[in-house]
Amino acid sequence: MSITDFNCTYNNGAGVNEEIVQKTKLKFPDAYKNWEDMAVLAKEIKNxxxxxxxxxPFCHTLEGEALGAVxxxxxxxxxxRGKDYLTSSIEDLLSISELDFSKGRLAEVLKACSYLRQEGENVALYISGPFTILNLLIDLRYVFKAFKKSPEVMEKILEKLRVELLRFIREAQNMGVNIFSYGDSSGGLNILGPKLSEQIVEMFTYPLLKEAQQIITDDSVMLLCPKTSFALIGTNKAKWKNVELKESMKYDKACVSMIGKAKFLGEMCIKNKNYILKDGVIKSIELI
Known part of the structure; x- marks a missing residue:
């Protein structure tokens, strides 16, 4: 088998509907930084x-910032969005600090998640993959060079990121998050190419998800970006399984209905909430 790419029609740019801005009267960018405003904004966007x-959060910069990106x-x-890289030396990434869940925007996001769950909301948390994070810390040109010239360094960096993301998932689980959304927009087949894409599944994605599968409780589910889903399927690390919904249903509602019934979903982008599963079937993903 080989990896099939997924044509993503969404980008990483955030932005808030003007109607929501006027209704909430929130101040930006402050609304991206404190948990009270985050909670108000997330709920209003949902409605x-x-x-x-x-x-x-409302972007894919959270982990990168917490690791030192500007x-x-x-x-x-x-x-x-990213402003300044942390470094231009790949070796510097070996000494980046651990994620600190007690301070900064990372702490605020977790507080907002906890509050919303206490209010009875289902809460989905974006988890960024390694290339999305690295793309904020260092120019990816250095990363691609390092895979060729210093593969052992890249292996250590990826292992460090894997450990940190698993810590993040555990902490978010403890704070009440019941839907995790994992994707790596900067690490798709169209960017990495077939060989490196397969290597990343072996080195990072599959080990990460195998362990995440043990962390995620029966009260949670993880939604994978279809690019990640197809990479797993294409490398024989996972398989699709059809699950009956009994009726046609919006994709977001179907995902919520699968909490406790599947660990991973991923046939559609999380942003495509209004996609209708007309045949009343959703595809879960089972790791092999």
């Missing part, structure tokens, strides 16, 4: 989209 869950927080039209 505006008629979604089945709140989603946090972030431009943007405004209501353009959300947080």
């Amino acid at each position: 505006h989209e008629d979604a089945s869950f709140c989603t946090l 972030i431009n927080y943007g405004d209501e039209r353009i959300g947080p």
